[in-house]
Amino acid sequence: MTSIVTAGDPQSDVAPSTFAKALNDALRTAMERDDRVLVLGEDVGRLGGVFRVTDGLQKDFGEHRVIDTPLAESGIIGTAVGLAYRGYRPVTEIQFDGFVWPGFDQIVSQVAKVSYRSQGKLRVPMVIRVPYGGGIGAVEHHSESPESIFCHVAGIRVVSPATPQDGYDMLLEAIACDDPVVFFEPKRRYWEKAPVQRDTRSSGSVPTTFSSLVRRAGSDVTVVTYGPSVKTVLAAAEAAAADDVAVEVIDLRTLSPLDLGPVLESVRHTGRLVVVSEAPLEASITSEVAARVTEEAFYSLAAPVQRVGGSDTPYPPSRVEPLYLPGVDRVLDAIDRVLDS
Amino acid sequence: MTSIVTAGDPQSDVAPSTFAKALNDALRTAMERDDRVLVLGEDVGRLGGVFRVTDGLQKDFGEHRVIDTPLAESGIIGTAVGLAYRGYRPVTEIQFDGFVWPGFDQIVSQVAKVSYRSQGKLRVPMVIRVPYGGGIGAVEHHSESPESIFCHVAGIRVVSPATPQDGYDMLLEAIACDDPVVFFEPKRRYWEKAPVQRDTRSSGSVPTTFSSLVRRAGSDVTVVTYGPSVKTVLAAAEAAAADDVAVEVIDLRTLSPLDLGPVLESVRHTGRLVVVSEAPLEASITSEVAARVTEEAFYSLAAPVQRVGGSDTPYPPSRVEPLYLPGVDRVLDAIDRVLDS
Amino acid sequence: MQAKTTAVEAVQQASRRVEVAGVPGTAVMSGLRAVAADVESVQLLSPEGERVEHPRFALDISAEELRGLYRDMVLVRRFDREGNALQRQGQLSLWAPLLGQEAAQVGSGRAMRPRDVAFPSYREHGVAWCRGVDPTELLSLFRGTEHCGWDPRATGFWPYTIVIGNQVLNATGYAMGQRLDGALGHDHDADSGEATVVYFGDGATSQGDVHEGMVFAASFDAPIVFFCQNNQWAISHPVERQSRVPLYRRASGYGFPGIRVDGNDVLAVLAVTRWALQECRSGNGPVMIEAFTYRMDAHTTSDDPSRYRLADEQEAWKLLDPIERVRVHLSRTGQADREFFDQVDRDADELAARFRAHCLTLADPPLERIYSHVFVEPTEQLERQLADDRRFVALDEAVPMNVSTQGGHR
Amino acid sequence: MQAKTTAVEAVQQASRRVEVAGVPGTAVMSGLRAVAADVESVQLLSPEGERVEHPRFALDISAEELRGLYRDMVLVRRFDREGNALQRQGQLSLWAPLLGQEAAQVGSGRAMRPRDVAFPSYREHGVAWCRGVDPTELLSLFRGTEHCGWDPRATGFWPYTIVIGNQVLNATGYAMGQRLDGALGHDHDADSGEATVVYFGDGATSQGDVHEGMVFAASFDAPIVFFCQNNQWAISHPVERQSRVPLYRRASGYGFPGIRVDGNDVLAVLAVTRWALQECRSGNGPVMIEAFTYRMDAHTTSDDPSRYRLADEQEAWKLLDPIERVRVHLSRTGQADREFFDQVDRDADELAARFRAHCLTLADPPLERIYSHVFVEPTEQLERQLADDRRFVALDEAVPMNVSTQGGHR
Numbered sequence A, B: 001m002t003s004i005v006t007a008g009d010p011q012s013d014v015a016p017s018t019f020a021k022a023l024n025d026a027l028r029t030a031m032e033r034d035d036r037v038l039v040l041g042e043d044v045g046r047l048g049g050v051f052r053v054t055d056g057l058q059k060d061f062g063e064h065r066v067i068d069t070p071l072a073e074s075g076i077i078g079t080a081v082g083l084a085y086r087g088y089r090p091v092t093e094i095q096f097d098g099f100v101w102p103g104f105d106q107i108v109s110q111v112a113k114v115s116y117r118s119q120g121k122l123r124v125p126m127v128i129r130v131p132y133g134g135g136i137g138a139v140e141h142h143s144e145s146p147e148s149i150f151c152h153v154a155g156i157r158v159v160s161p162a163t164p165q166d167g168y169d170m171l172l173e174a175i176a177c178d179d180p181v182v183f184f185e186p187k188r189r190y191w192e193k194a195p196v197q198r199d200t201r202s203s204g205s206v207p208t209t210f211s212s213l214v215r216r217a218g219s220d221v222t223v224v225t226y227g228p229s230v231k232t233v234l235a236a237a238e239a240a241a242a243d244d245v246a247v248e249v250i251d252l253r254t255l256s257p258l259d260l261g262p263v264l265e266s267v268r269h270t271g272r273l274v275v276v277s278e279a280p281l282e283a284s285i286t287s288e289v290a291a292r293v294t295e296e297a298f299y300s301l302a303a304p305v306q307r308v309g310g311s312d313t314p315y316p317p318s319r320v321e322p323l324y325l326p327g328v329d330r331v332l333d334a335i336d337r338v339l340d341s
Numbered sequence C, D: 001m002q003a004k005t006t007a008v009e010a011v012q013q014a015s016r017r018v019e020v021a022g023v024p025g026t027a028v029m030s031g032l033r034a035v036a037a038d039v040e041s042v043q044l045l046s047p048e049g050e051r052v053e054h055p056r057f058a059l060d061i062s063a064e065e066l067r068g069l070y071r072d073m074v075l076v077r078r079f080d081r082e083g084n085a086l087q088r089q090g091q092l093s094l095w096a097p098l099l100g101q102e103a104a105q106v107g108s109g110r111a112m113r114p115r116d117v118a119f120p121s122y123r124e125h126g127v128a129w130c131r132g133v134d135p136t137e138l139l140s141l142f143r144g145t146e147h148c149g150w151d152p153r154a155t156g157f158w159p160y161t162i163v164i165g166n167q168v169l170n171a172t173g174y175a176m177g178q179r180l181d182g183a184l185g186h187d188h189d190a191d192s193g194e195a196t197v198v199y200f201g202d203g204a205t206s207q208g209d210v211h212e213g214m215v216f217a218a219s220f221d222a223p224i225v226f227f228c229q230n231n232q233w234a235i236s237h238p239v240e241r242q243s244r245v246p247l248y249r250r251a252s253g254y255g256f257p258g259i260r261v262d263g264n265d266v267l268a269v270l271a272v273t274r275w276a277l278q279e280c281r282s283g284n285g286p287v288m289i290e291a292f293t294y295r296m297d298a299h300t301t302s303d304d305p306s307r308y309r310l311a312d313e314q315e316a317w318k319l320l321d322p323i324e325r326v327r328v329h330l331s332r333t334g335q336a337d338r339e340f341f342d343q344v345d346r347d348a349d350e351l352a353a354r355f356r357a358h359c360l361t362l363a364d365p366p367l368e369r370i371y372s373h374v375f376v377e378p379t380e381q382l383e384r385q386l387a388d389d390r391r392f393v394a395l396d397e398a399v400p401m402n403v404s405t406q407g408g409h410r
């Protein structure tokens, strides 16, 4: 059980970095380590990406390794597949969650199936980076949480880091991974800072950070979440502690395949589980976690699993998103519900 | 509680029809009733569709109402949206499940969101017909069960008929419905026959067949399923009856929004639930049903909900699909598991 | 004209590439050589404000109409600038400026008849204006209080579409419907025809949906004008990287006419769009128009163009300003006097004030908005979720939601 | 030549449409008028077996090479027919016949060098043959025992791609990689260059992916030949409904050369593809080739073409048979004798027998196949599911699975 290094942690001996900068550092490190690593997407070059995650990379690695593409997501993903066939390790950027769909056919029909189809004779080690989630006051299609859909597609790994450190480590591991990885970045955390220890891990092809992690220990109730909601849930756990409720917080980190071992272990102790995500609930990761945990730890559960998520609606106009996105109060309410029953 | 009219049922006074023909009849009836109903897709005209579901319609209604389109699914869905804006009621055919993805962006970004975006000032009453599921010995991309992904998309209705009669009734209701409907047709049942009562229902805009239905009553265990698996589950129920296990079989029919009332009612009596589908399990309809039923009927459950589904892999080569697809023995095994615990 | 030079140069460069290949153009060859001979934009009013004759696109225009176009452009520019300012002041979360594209939008917008329908992208404030959308109705989207603030059917101006290319297919379908309805081909009754105009950018031309729109439109003879505003940039990506050859040439690959117009010349845009619409209404659609123009401001208020383009370029394009040339022409030919120009400026100020005032009145939507219009009838599931959420509305959030407006929209 | 006539007629018809519009072609006009002047296919061997000179595409070919092409085509046709027969006999669940397209496939396949790479659609059995894929390796896909039976890397022949258009982008990316690797432009060392050929049909040209492939290839100067086999039909949809103008004209819209070749003339296809590949290898890619040919058989064994096309059409195309004209030419010019032809027929019979025999040996895959190669390392979840499934393998299914092979594959 590891707990995260948070800002102000006495043992942190590294300078704080924003989430976006940590990702940028990971890309730089990966590109330095392996000259087959390419970055491609819309505006990733001179502009450095709309979130500046690729800032400065084209200047340092050249136009051949940091490639501004025409405006077409199927084109980006589809050509990345071909580049991967050729031995490159493309890291593609999709500008916003809502713009991944034109490329979805290539993801489902090629990226996810190439290895299976060819019995492993062909592989597409590529990363599809997708900034996701709400809370930035944006217009339509810029705030969505589509990760559950990707989890239903067999043959791709789906992961999401919650902290700058994980952003750095997991992106390096995603790039080194021989499976295709869809990498969801919690965009509203891009500007949050925390110390990041750089270049600490080797880039083996078995990702060690693609595993669930206990972010806070507690014995009364388990709350499972990931991505942008981790911070919200930790705040809720803090608030609950004031009421003497000890919340164990687990960050999934890998959304597909899921790593439910730590969750099951926790639930066997607490007997109570809340699953939190920003995404609509229907046929989602929260459904999957609830279904599997219930199936495998039914007799440990003192109460039914409670889910907290976005509503089953399109993403609303941004001025109402504070009411749409699960905040601390909703998490606390679910904790209450699971404790009361 | 209604039970279906099956072939050989003494009360059936109507000629048996294949599933495909029942759908064809529904299209014909809808087109006769309302001249704004259009059919469009690849090869739907002279060929009558690769499954002959649109057979003869172009001959009778003309090229202006039964439209052979160029080969492009985004084009089909995207122009259907425009035709719907113009007051038409397009019924689009996607040739096979695996070919819906090029049109997925239009479904997510336009079809599902137009009403929400415009506060109901624009509507797109359209039907997207998708033959789905395995069991026909086909090559890659022709046997998939992608319905769960559509259920996660808010703003579209997702339904699937299991019998020729429901094919007829539900398609008529889907066309009459003012919401966009994704209509999944269990292709391996296309050539199965059953009596079909035609033109019995009015085409109101509130679909009455978009509701769960008890297909067989039983008191020991509830099995929930839909589409192509309904027949398999009914066969399993028959087999279980020989062992004195009374299985209640519920056909969901509407996959999104779900109609869980009858399921909850059933589970409150049986205390045991199995959910069956061909689709991969991860983040699927089976997860959703298991999660919601557990949440809402936790204290009625004597055992954890068991799920039976396709494995979390791409669809395998067809010669191994008898091992891939959940058959009667797997359903029986799950029933045993849920009874044993 | 700097624009022309740039384009010609680009083509010459591309053309050289073929010569390297050493393949003289023959009858069976398509590609660069065949098309690179000359790139010419239709122009009716020079940057210096002189009327230019064009053999194909004569335009008889009254002084009143001309003044109207001028007024349109000034007012549109004025509220566009106000939109930018409102964003800077934190009243909008985003604004997508049209600065520089007034002629392309007003010229094409004014070419439409009431029954024609426009499918915009997200920058067509000038077209909205011509369609009778009140500028204040554009605000809610950019403030985040609504997704679409106007009535699409009443105005014939469809909602803004943010997913690049989507609207091209929707518009094509709409135009297919116009044809199915028999709403065209009535040359005897000039007012009865209908057509569709769909707007998209130079960057959008790379998207599959734009291609499929053109394929379907050609296949079904849809009465649609593909109106591409080539403003030279797709955020930071210059048009030369999206295409080796001028964009209007795409049309030839589909077998319908493509034409480039000086997009900073409101008269040329008006004349060419009128012609194109009449073609469509007569059953000879589709037609593609490339309006050659320039995005004078940032992509959106979230963008920083200094990272990817030189100020020089902008300076050069200033000389081609769409409003200035009409102003010069109107004065020089005595079709407008000082009083007229002053009145237009006052109207613009008044509009801007009203625009701003309205913005400040836009309230945040209630919780119920989240659950409205997902389906025609609310579902049981959504009603349950709404009821559940209602419990939280009264409460203050224990910890703020962390909503920021920082960085990177679109 | 009937093919030519059809095309010319189609274009004339399209051209008339523009005349109705009353728009004389001007310099700024693109579209039909500009391109409809003449549609000519490169042809080097007439349907009557006469060599035809072409100013641009001279081809020096030895008798041996010529006999080799003939043999290729005969053998390919032979195992293709066997594939059809095997399906009829229930040994395959599907076959996609190439009948009629032998010249397009063998001509282009033989133009490739070992290091070039081909990305096929699903009908390119003749290209597979040229790439050294043993025909028996094509069977598992159609029998349903595997998704891909050959080694893509060893043969430079990528897996069949069924989702229309997908492979065009993948191939473009591969070609972009060839350029990044510096694998082209070495004119001094003619053997060192590499290029990619991607195959797709006339129907596929409507898909967004094909468009985006062309956009990306043009933007990145990718060494890729877009090889469109226009076999006149996309299942039941005739090419005239996918495009108003000849498909090779699409290339001009992207600024690279497009050329139409008589797809039933193996020499012309060879010469034009060689040229196109050399263009690509020299850094002047991409190039588009439209091979004008005909699908003589059904779309697949699941299809019934009598529902949508007249037998007449097929009869007319028989006169243009790609093999017959080479046979006539070889005999007439004395480059092959009876013995040669007999030997080829014997080789074909032998291949067919081996093909058939191999088919019958293909066993159903084991349960484990379901779980193999989803990821590089099996995941815990998949191992659990596999273990679970193992319990059922021994059992007979209580009720048969109801697997039918009836109706509607593709």
Ligand SMILES: Cc1ncc(C[n+]2csc(CCOP(=O)(O)OP(=O)(O)O)c2C)c(N)n1
Binding pocket: A042, A071, A073, A095, A099, A102, C123, C162, C163, C164, C200, C201, C202, C203, C204, C205, C231, C233, C234, C235, C295, C299, C410
């Ligand atoms: C499918 C999709 N991908 C990416 C984006 C992000 N994006 C918004 S505008 C834009 C550039 C558009 O350029 P262009 O088509 O030239 O129009 P302009 O903004 O210049 O008017 C991009 C990449 C998007 N909105 N939709």
Ligand SMILES: Cc1ncc(C[n+]2csc(CCOP(=O)(O)OP(=O)(O)O)c2C)c(N)n1
Binding pocket: B042, B071, B073, B095, B099, B102, D123, D162, D163, D164, D200, D201, D202, D203, D204, D205, D231, D233, D234, D235, D295, D299, D410
């Ligand atoms: C995306 C997609 N949509 C539909 C299909 C079904 N389909 C298979 S082949 C085909 C026609 C293809 O025609 P064409 O491109 O001309 O190739 P041909 O079969 O003539 O070689 C269709 C519609 C598919 N395979 N993929």
Ligand SMILES: [Mg+2]
Binding pocket: C201, C202, C203, C229, C230, C231, C232, C233, C234, C235
């Ligand atoms: Mg632009």
Ligand SMILES: [Mg+2]
Binding pocket: D201, D202, D203, D229, D230, D231, D232, D233, D234, D235, D295
């Ligand atoms: Mg074809």
